[in-house]
Amino acid sequence: MAGSGSERAAVELCKGINGLDKVYLYGGHVTSWRNDQREELLFVSTKEIFKPPKAIRGGIPICFPQFGSNGSLEQHGFARNKFWSIDTDPPPFPTTSKSFIDLILKPSEEDMQKWPHSYEFRLRVALGNGGDLMLTSRVRNTNGDGKPFTFAFAYHTYFSVSDISEVRVEGLETLDYLDNLENKERFTEQGDALTFESEVDKVYLGAPTKIAILDHEKKRTFVLRKDGLPDAVVWNPWDKKAKTMTDFGDDEYMHMLCVEAAAAEKPITLKPGRGVERKTGTVSGSFKLL
Numbered sequence: 001m002a003g004s005g006s007e008r009a010a011v012e013l014c015k016g017i018n019g020l021d022k023v024y025l026y027g028g029h030v031t032s033w034r035n036d037q038r039e040e041l042l043f044v045s046t047k048e049i050f051k052p053p054k055a056i057r058g059g060i061p062i063c064f065p066q067f068g069s070n071g072s073l074e075q076h077g078f079a080r081n082k083f084w085s086i087d088t089d090p091p092p093f094p095t096t097s098k099s100f101i102d103l104i105l106k107p108s109e110e111d112m113q114k115w116p117h118s119y120e121f122r123l124r125v126a127l128g129n130g131g132d133l134m135l136t137s138r139v140r141n142t143n144g145d146g147k148p149f150t151f152a153f154a155y156h157t158y159f160s161v162s163d164i165s166e167v168r169v170e171g172l173e174t175l176d177y178l179d180n181l182e183n184k185e186r187f188t189e190q191g192d193a194l195t196f197e198s199e200v201d202k203v204y205l206g207a208p209t210k211i212a213i214l215d216h217e218k219k220r221t222f223v224l225r226k227d228g229l230p231d232a233v234v235w236n237p238w239d240k241k242a243k244t245m246t247d248f249g250d251d252e253y254m255h256m257l258c259v260e261a262a263a264a265e266k267p268i269t270l271k272p273g274r275g276v277e278r279k280t281g282t283v284s285g286s287f288k289l290l
């Protein structure tokens, strides 16, 4: 990852336990997940310009409290552009995993100017015994004024694939989707697995808890499992858009696919004092329901 030493030093690497050493305080951002053969399963661009406040290009950006550009905040909200802190004394909550790290994001006074809500966002990143990577987000409304707030959310996961033209996605067929390339118009997916031969940017609505991403060449299947996130976003910029992205190699579109567990179409409303938990998880090359 590029970026001068000082910039990178500014972003303390979470001295992860066992394989969580690429979880950045910056953005609460997981940038690496390896299987037992030490193969990297997440994509991070080689052109990544490590320059806050720009988000890290790849890994699992946390999109909160906005998804996309529909709203008053920057694209995908601010959570991925902020420095989180580590909770050194995390509460127990049900993740059967050999190691985990809890990252916390709370708004500063300045942040409240931009998004006038008080919240505590707890992101637990856990490595399970089967090599699974499990992310659990707990958002609590700590507004003292009794006001609810509404937010959209996504785990904007970049999967590493051998060759996008040899990738299939199963589980989204026959669903309705909003096509970001067609002015968010609503369409219905045809009846078989998704394959890829051009730019795709779709928000599938009411997606199942289990979505399979098959990397034919590597004979590897990611099974993304999600809990409490109704939508699934599928994105690949393809060649033309890739060329417009300064932090993305011209041909890197061939080696990545974003499949994102999201609450994109219908944001989540949280009453004061209430919390909500949204999870996604991976089990040895797959995401499982927690």
Ligand code: TA6
Pocket (backbone or CB within 6 Å): 055, 068, 075, 076, 156, 180, 201, 233, 234, 235, 258, 260
């Ligand atoms: O998740 C799909 C998407 O919303 C696309 O529209 C594209 O903008 C992508 O996210 C990347 O967004 P970013 O702000 O990370 O460049």
